Amino acid sequence: MRTQVIVLNGGSSSGKSGIARCLQAELSEPWLSLGVDTFVAALPAAMQASDAGIEFADDGAVTVGEEFRILEAAWIEGVAAMARAGARVIVDEVFLGGARSQGRWRRALEGVPVLWVGVRCEAGVAAGRETARGDRITGMAAKQADLVHQGVRYDVEVDTARHEALACARTIAAHVE
Numbered sequence: 001m002r003t004q005v006i007v008l009n010g011g012s013s014s015g016k017s018g019i020a021r022c023l024q025a026e027l028s029e030p031w032l033s034l035g036v037d038t039f040v041a042a043l044p045a046a047m048q049a050s051d052a053g054i055e056f057a058d059d060g061a062v063t064v065g066e067e068f069r070i071l072e073a074a075w076i077e078g079v080a081a082m083a084r085a086g087a088r089v090i091v092d093e094v095f096l097g098g099a100r101s102q103g104r105w106r107r108a109l110e111g112v113p114v115l116w117v118g119v120r121c122e123a124g125v126a127a128g129r130e131t132a133r134g135d136r137i138t139g140m141a142a143k144q145a146d147l148v149h150q151g152v153r154y155d156v157e158v159d160t161a162r163h164e165a166l167a168c169a170r171t172i173a174a175h176v177e
Contacts, residue, residue: 003115006090017092026173040054
């Protein structure tokens with residue numbers, strides 16, 4: 001079956017967005033790139049600092065509430081609907097709940113051909129990128145580096161601490177049907 005969705009899962013500053021851009025350039029057909037950052041940016045400002053929405057602690061921890069989960073479910077279903085309507089989609093995601101997070105996506109994408117990709121990056125390397133970016137809370141990258149992969153099953157994994165985004169994209173592209 002022809003791959004319709006590529007889900008890139010990795011911690012903050014692991015290199016998912018760079019890989020997504022490279023995949024768009026490498027793959028022969030047009031692919032949309034949608035990320036969790038797009039979803040979070042679309043939330044009302046009041047939800048970006050509330051118990052019901054999403055909170056970013058000073059130490060880099062991220063917690064989400066019930067209203068966030070409701071909107072996240074709608075977002076995931078919307079991405080799945082785009083794929084079912086014929087769009088090929090690259091999803092740039094952070095599975096804060098590990099296997100539970102992947103399960104939400106698996107349920108929404110049931111029947112859609114998906115390539116599950118683990119984007120790994122050593123915590124120290126990701127933390128260095130986080131500092132260089134300057135737009136993330138210090139500590140988020142280190143906290144998420146291993147957490148997001150717990151219990152998650154992948155079709156392919158790449159390591160951005162050892163390989164550039166383009167090389168990772170080419171590895172992934174070789175698995176796209």
